[in-house]
Amino acid sequence: MAxxxxxxxxxxxxxxxxxxxxxxxxxxxxxxxxxxxxxxxxACGVFLIVLVFAVGPGAPLYGKxxxxxxxxxxxxxxxxxxxxxxxxxxxxxxSEVAGDDPFAFTHPPPPQGxxxxxxxxxxxxxxxxxxxxxxxxxxRVSLEVAVGAAILALLIGVVLGGIAGYFGGIADSAISRLxxxxxxxxxxxxxxxxxxxxxxxxxxxTFGGLLNRGVFQLILIxxxxxxxxxxxxxxxxxxxxxxxxxxxxxxxxxASDARVMRTHxxxxxxxPLLAYGTLLVATNIMIEVGVTFLGAGIKxxxxxxxxxxxxxxxxxxxxxxxxxxxxxxxxxxxxSVAIFLTVFALNQxxxxxxxxxxxxxxx
Amino acid sequence: MLGYILRRLGVTIVLLFxxxxxxxxxxxxxxxxxxxxxxxxxxxxxxxxxxxEHRLGTDRPAVVxxxxxxxxxxxxxFGISWATISxxxxxxxxxxxxxxMVWRAALVTGSLVLGGFILLLLVAxxxxxxxxxxPRSFTDRLTLGIAVAAISTHPLVVGLLLQLFVGNRWxxxxxxxxxxxxxxxxxxxxQVRRFAPTGxxxxxxxxxxxxxxxxxxxxxxALFFIALYMRIVRARMLEVLDEPYIRTARAKGASELxxxxxxxxxxxxxxxVTMVAMDIxxxxxxxxxxxxxxxxxxxxxxxxxxxxxxxxxDLPVILAVTLVAATVIILLNLVADLILLAxxxxxxxxxxxxxxxxxxxxx
Numbered sequence: 217m218a219x220x221x222x223x224x225x226x227x228x229x230x231x232x233x234x235x236x237x238x239x240x241x242x243x244x245x246x247x248x249x250x251x252x253x254x255x256x257x258x259a260c261g262v263f264l265i266v267l268v269f270a271v272g273p274g275a276p277l278y279g280k281x282x283x284x285x286x287x288x289x290x291x292x293x294x295x296x297x298x299x300x301x302x303x304x305x306x307x308x309x310x311s312e313v314a315g316d317d318p319f320a321f322t323h324p325p326p327p328q329g330x331x332x333x334x335x336x337x338x339x340x341x342x343x344x345x346x347x348x349x350x351x352x353x354x355x356r357v358s359l360e361v362a363v364g365a366a367i368l369a370l371l372i373g374v375v376l377g378g379i380a381g382y383f384g385g386i387a388d389s390a391i392s393r394l395x396x397x398x399x400x401x402x403x404x405x406x407x408x409x410x411x412x413x414x415x416x417x418x419x420x421x422t423f424g425g426l427l428n429r430g431v432f433q434l435i436l437i438x439x440x441x442x443x444x445x446x447x448x449x450x451x452x453x454x455x456x457x458x459x460x461x462x463x464x465x466x467x468x469x470x471a472s473d474a475r476v477m478r479t480h481x482x483x484x485x486x487x488p489l490l491a492y493g494t495l496l497v498a499t500n501i502m503i504e505v506g507v508t509f510l511g512a513g514i515k516x517x518x519x520x521x522x523x524x525x526x527x528x529x530x531x532x533x534x535x536x537x538x539x540x541x542x543x544x545x546x547x548x549x550x551x552s553v554a555i556f557l558t559v560f561a562l563n564q565x566x567x568x569x570x571x572x573x574x575x576x577x578x579x
Numbered sequence: 580m581l582g583y584i585l586r587r588l589g590v591t592i593v594l595l596f597x598x599x600x601x602x603x604x605x606x607x608x609x610x611x612x613x614x615x616x617x618x619x620x621x622x623x624x625x626x627x628x629x630x631x632e633h634r635l636g637t638d639r640p641a642v643v644x645x646x647x648x649x650x651x652x653x654x655x656x657f658g659i660s661w662a663t664i665s666x667x668x669x670x671x672x673x674x675x676x677x678x679x680m681v682w683r684a685a686l687v688t689g690s691l692v693l694g695g696f697i698l699l700l701l702v703a704x705x706x707x708x709x710x711x712x713x714p715r716s717f718t719d720r721l722t723l724g725i726a727v728a729a730i731s732t733h734p735l736v737v738g739l740l741l742q743l744f745v746g747n748r749w750x751x752x753x754x755x756x757x758x759x760x761x762x763x764x765x766x767x768x769x770q771v772r773r774f775a776p777t778g779x780x781x782x783x784x785x786x787x788x789x790x791x792x793x794x795x796x797x798x799x800x801a802l803f804f805i806a807l808y809m810r811i812v813r814a815r816m817l818e819v820l821d822e823p824y825i826r827t828a829r830a831k832g833a834s835e836l837x838x839x840x841x842x843x844x845x846x847x848x849x850x851x852v853t854m855v856a857m858d859i860x861x862x863x864x865x866x867x868x869x870x871x872x873x874x875x876x877x878x879x880x881x882x883x884x885x886x887x888x889x890x891x892x893d894l895p896v897i898l899a900v901t902l903v904a905a906t907v908i909i910l911l912n913l914v915a916d917l918i919l920l921a922x923x924x925x926x927x928x929x930x931x932x933x934x935x936x937x938x939x940x941x942x
Contacts, residue, residue, distance in 0.1 A: 396590065402904045404864030405882055409602075409897065412886045413609050502733050506868055509735055511887055529739060532871055532883050538747040538754065548743050552736040560731035 243573070247487065250572035257568025260561040267558060271359060275352035282334050284309060284346060286353045287517055292323055293339035300339035300347075300544045307344075309333035337550050341527055347547065351554055354519035359558075360427055361434045361513075361520070362500035366493050368439030373446025374485065380447070381454030382477055392451070395444040403441055407503065410437055411512030430514045438503055446492060453485050487573030494566030498559045505555055524551040587916065591909045598905050602898050603645050609892045613637050616661045616893075634666055648898065657681065658895040662885070677895045680881065681903055687757055688877035691869065692862050694793055695800030696855055703805050704848060707812025708839060714817060723813075726806035734803045734865050738872035741795050752795050755874035756780055758788040796869045803865055804858065808851060815847040822846075856915035860908040878904060 251257055279285050293307040294300050301307065309331045314324050336348035380391035411434070421432040457463065458481075466476050501521070507513040508522025511532055516523060528547040530536035536543075612620055617631035632638040636647070651658065657677035664674040710719040746754025762784035771781055783792075819825065820843055828842045829835075867879025874880075882900045885893035 393590075402860060402863055402901065402908060404867055405879070405901060405904060408867070408883060409605060409886055409901075412883075413605065413892065498731070505733055506735055510867070510871060510883055525735065525739060529872070532880070533887060535755075535874070538743075540748070543743075543747070545743055545748070548739050552733075552740060555736055556732055559733070560728065563727070563731050 243487070247569075247573045251568055254568040254572065257565050257572070260565040260568070263557070263561045264565060267355070267561070268359070271352050271355040275349065275356060278352065279349055282336075282346070282349075283331075284333055284349070286349045286519060287345060290333070290335065290339060290344040290346070292326070293335055293344040294342050296322060297541055298342050299542045300341060300344065300547065301335060302338045302544060302546055303336065305335045305338050306332050307335060307339075338544065338546055340524070340547065342542075347524075347550060350519040350524060351521070351550060354521050354524050354551070355554060355558070357428050357431060357514055357518060357520040358501055358504050358522070359497075360431050361438070361504045362497045364427075364431070364435035365438035365442065365500045365503075366496040368435060369443040369496060370446050370489060370493050372439070372443035374450050374482075374489065376443070377447035377450030378454055378477060378481070378485075381451040382458060382473070382481070384455075384458075388451070391447070395447055398441070398444055404503075404506065407437055407441060407507050408510050408512045411507055412510075428514070428518045430518065434504060434507070434513055438500055438507075442496065442500070446489060446496070449488060449492060450485050453488065454481055457481055457484055488570065491566050491570035491573060494562055494569055498562035498566065501555065501559055501562070521551050521555050525555075583920070584913075584917065587913050591913065594909060595902060595905060599649065599898065599902060600645070602901050603641070603648075606892060606894050606897075607641055613661060613892065613894065616664060617666070634672075635661065635664075648895075652899070652902070657899040660885075660896050661893045662896075677899045680896065681878070681899045684876060684878045684881040684900070685903065686759075687875050688863065688866050688870070688879070690760075690789070690793060691796050691800060691866050691875060691877060692859070694790075694797045695804075695866075696862070698797050699801040699804050699808060700851070700855075702801060703808035704812055704844075704851070707809040708816055708844060708847075710809070711813045711816030711820065712839065719813075722809060726809050729802050730806035732802065733868075734799050735868045735872060737802055738795070738799045738869055741799065742872055745795065753792045755872075756783075756792055757873075757875045758783040758785065758792050760784065760786055760789045796873050796875060799869050799872075800862075800865060804862075807858075808854070811851060811854065812847060815850065816843060819843045819847045850919070853915040853918045856911040856918070859911045863904050863908065 251261075275286075284290075289311045290307050290309065291311065291313045293305055308326050310326050312326075314326045335346050337351065338347050339345065340347040340350050376391050380388040421427075423432070454477075463476060463480060466480055471480075504513060504520065505522040505525065508520055509526045509529075511526070514520040514523050516527070525548065528536070528544075612628070612632075613635055614620055614628045614631035614637070617634060618627050620628060623631075629638065636644060639647075648658070655678065659672050659674040660677050660680060664672055666672055706722050710722045713719055742754050745751050759782070763782040767782055771779055825838060825842055828838045833842070863878065866877060867882075869875070870877040870880045871883065878900050882897060885896035885900070
């Protein structure tokens with residue numbers, strides 16, 4: 217995230233009386249300095265950058281390295297008793313099992329010369345796909361949904377909140393009533409309702425393969441139901457700034473409403489929104505996981521963190537019964553850890569960002 | 580004051596109206612024909628399908644359907660669940676009444692949410708108070724650290740891991756299922772034993788069994804909210820402990836325990852109680868995850884079953900659940916506002932809530 221130019225260090229200038237004093241700096245440079253001092257936030261930021269690279273270009277690269285894709289089947293990674301293999305399994309890279317003796321205790325070995333491949337976190341289900349690769353590709357889908365929905369919510373929130381805060385009057389009361397009304401909605405019930413009913417149409421929108429199937433629909437639903445909080449934030453900020461002298465002054469020299477909003481008011485709103493957006497991404501990841509788990513989000517075979525959890529647990533109408541012989545606990549643990557680390561890092565980074573960009577924060 | 584209450588009640592009615600219209604609109608957009616509940620749509624004649632539609636009342640214009648439904652709902656009759664409806668004997672509809680279904684589900688969700696909140700307050704208030712009396716100590720940091728981790732864990736993740744390890748592997752607590760507070764009659768047990776499919780658990784009951792089955796759900800529920808409440812209690816306590824009357828109490832020789840308990844805590848936790856009422860909307864959403872994982876037949880699970888059932892969209896059940904949930908949420912929000920108003924008349928105008936609280940509400 218290009219918050220500020222990191223190479224710009226405070227230049228110390230010598231005053232007439234010989235005291236060193238820092239040259240006045242922009243808000244972004246100050247924020248960057250404050251953020252750098254927050255070790256937890258920096259660690260979380262580094263983790264997030266690594267994560268984005270891992271799920272973005274990293275996933276196909278890793279696939280090339282081990283030589284298979286996220287949807288390739290490896291029946292040799294599943295025991296005859298249908299238990300998926302655990303982490304660090306080396307298995308034969310073939311999608312067919314030699315022989316079909318139903319009473320065999322183990323699979324017969326494949327023909328000579330079959331190459332082997334590594335499943336870092338084992339097999340994902342009784343189909344024997346690469347769990348690690350699916351977590352990487354699933355993380356991409358989850359992040360796409362979360363970031364997309366956050367951007368959509370922020371965009372709508374800024375526009376409507378800005379209008380409400382700046383113009384006041386009828387526009388303000390209409391938008392405020394709308395936010396009040398929808399804030400009392402049972403949000404999750406509604407998300408699940410819409411998501412599980414509309415499985416055609418919008419689901420197919422992938423923008424030429426840019427997004428996965430179902431991602432755009434989820435972005436739309438989540439975004440359309442979460443813009444109320446940023447809108448309230450923006451409205452409050454703008455309302456408190458509207459009567460300040462610098463706004464009056466710019467009006468006096470003949471600036472139009474649009475110009476005042478864009479060049480004089482928007483910069484005040486961006487820092488808190490940036491911090492809020494980070495927290496919103498964390499929340500959206502949680503929502504995606506929940507909605508997909510409840511059967512209303514991303515559909516198989518596309519992996520997402522929610523669907524990886526759901527696939528092991530079963531579906532709502534038909535949960536998989538626990539069987540110590542076939543249940544592989546790593547399949548619940550691995551996506552859980554991925555979700556926890558990501559949400560934790562986003563929350564901590566957002567919190568750090570908020571404190572760093574808040575000029576009143578004392579650190 | 581009276582005007583304020585009346586205005587809020589007016590908003591409540593408008594919101595419920597909008598919500599019912601929206602749910603109905605979603606239903607009109609659903610591609611499946613509700614006649615599928617009565618006849619096999621693909622293999623019946625158009626006359627049979629028309630007859631089924633007539634019986635369900637779905638052949639009438641949408642507005643008529645809506646008005647009829649609302650008329651009956653206002654008289655307390657939510658109709659009969661379409662998934663169970665039949666017209667076998669002389670055309671009178673028989674089946675499970677939605678009112679009774681929703682009431683039973685509400686009892687389950689109620690015991691989950693109520694017990695969860697009690698557990699939460701029993702943990703959060705002492706811990707928050709303890710942390711506030713020793714700011715920046717090791718205990719303070721530890722509790723805050725746990726709180727930060729807890730806010731980043733998805734209730735689904737906690738629930739799945741608990742169920743897998745505590746419930747299924749170590750068999751310390753029941754992994755899923757619900758027991759009523761009252762003991763089931765011998766006839767009910769006999770009926771399940773004889774007619775239900777093999778493997779259906781027998782109905783159980785009694786306060787002990789009820790609580791035993793809810794230990795893990797309560798824990799999951801409390802863990803998600805604990806961070807928010809502990810932070811608020813701690814912040815409020817720190818504020819209150821700075822007040823002059825605390826110094827007075829100490830000066831007159833009251834013991835530290837008495838100062839904390841009688842003078843500080845009472846003032847600190849008043850807003851916490853209203854927070855519980857405000858968070859009920861999010862609580863119902865979180866309860867939906869927990870009900871799904873632990874197989875509790877609550878409101879959320881009833882809703883999902885009505886949405887994702889094999890025949891299609893069970894409108895009476897969905898409308899009833901949405902309206903009941905929304906009514907509870909809105910009324911409790913109103914109660915919370917009124918309590919706040921009673922405590923401090925200036926508060927009602929500016930309901931200040933921090934960033935994390937805003938984020939938390941959407942999860």
